[in-house]
Amino acid sequence: MNGFLYGVALQWKLDIRSKSLLITCYVVPLLFFAVMGGIFTSINPEAKHTLIQSMTVLGVSTGALIGLPPSLVEIYGSDIKKVYKANGVPLYLGLVSMFLSSFIHLLIMCVIIYIVAPIAFGAALPTSPILYFGSLAIFIAVSLSIGSILGLWVKNQAKLTMISQVIFLPSIMLSGIMFSVNLLPEFFKIGGSIFPATWGYKLMVGDGSYLVNLWPLLAILLAAVILCGLLLRGLQAE
Template identity: 55%
Template structure:
C-alpha cells in the first residue's frame, strides 16, 4: 500500500515538473478562465449564472483529454513498460497512478475556478452544492476514463495530440458552455451528446439531480473500462 501511494505521489510530482503537463492542467485553463470569464460576463451578464460550470467544464476537459493520456503513451508506447514486468509490478499500476494523479490536478483547478469566479466576476454560486460537486466528480472520472483509452490505444505522442484535439474541440464547442446548444443545428446537437462535457454541463447546472443525465456518463465509463482492460491485457501478453 505504501509503495502504491508513493507511486501516486511520484506521478503527481512528475506532472508538476513537466512543463507540458503543467500548461495543460493549469496554465491554459486559468488563462482561458481569466480572459473569457471577463468577456462572457461583459457581453452577456446572464453568463454569470453558469460561469463556474462552463469554465470548469473547459478546464476538466482540457486536462483529461489533452493532458492525462500523454504519460500513458510514454509508458505503454515505449520500453518503459518492460521495466514493470521485470520488477514484478502489475502493468496496470502506471495507468491507475496516472488516473489518481490527474484526478487530483483536476480537482485543484476546479476548486480554484469555483472560489475565484464569484470574487473576480461576481459569478453565481451553484444553487445546490451537493449536486454540483457530485456531478463534478462523475464528470472528472468519465473524462479521465476517455483520456485513458486514448493514452493506451495511441502510442505515438504526435498522433495522440492530433486525435485528442479531435475529441477536445467538439467537446467544448458542442457542450453549451460557449453558447446555448439550441443555437446549433439538430445534427450538431446530436453529435454533442456523445461527449461527456455535454451531459456534465447539464448536470452541473441543474437544480435537481436528474438520474437520466447520468446514464450516458455511466455508459461512457463502462465502455472506457472495457476498452482499457482489453488493451492492458494485450500489453501483458506481449
C-alpha cells in the same frame, strides 16, 4: 496496498514537476478563464449563472483529453513498460496512479475557478455545493477515462495530438458552454450528445433531470473501464 499508495504519491510528485501537466491542467484552463470570464459576462450578463460550470468543463476537458494521454504514452509506448514487466509490476499501476494524480490536479484547478469566479466576475455559485462537487467528480472521472483510452491505444505522439484535438474541439463547441445547444442544427445536437462534456455541463448546471444526465456519464465510464482493461491486456501480451 502500501506499494500502491507509494506509487500514487510518487506520480503526484512527478506530475507537480511536469511542465506538460502544469500547462494543460493549470496554465491554459486558468488563463482562458481569466480572459474569457470577463468577455462572457460582458457580452451576456446571464452567463454569470453558468460561468463556473462552463469554465470547469473546459478546464477538465483540456487536462483529461490533451494533458493525460501523452503522459500515458510515455509509459506504455516506451521502455518503461518493459521495466514494469521485468520487475513484476502490474501494468495497470501506471494508469491508475496517473489517473488519480490527474484527478487531484484537475479538482484543484476546478476549486480555484469555483473560488475566484464569484470574486472576479460576480459569478453565481451553485445552489448545492455538495451536489455540484459530486457531479464534478463524476465528470472528471469520465473525462479522464476517455483520455486513458487515447493514451493506451495511440502509441505515436503526433497522431495522438491530432486525435485528441479531433475529440476535444467538438466536445467543447457542441457541449453548450460557448453558446446554447438550442442554436445548433439537430445533427450537431445529436453529435454533441456522445461527448462527456455535454452531459457533465448539464449535470453541473442542473439542466433537466439529474438521473437523465447522469446515466450517459456512467455508461461512458463503464465502457471506458472495460476498454482500458482490454487495452492493458493487449499491452501485457506484447
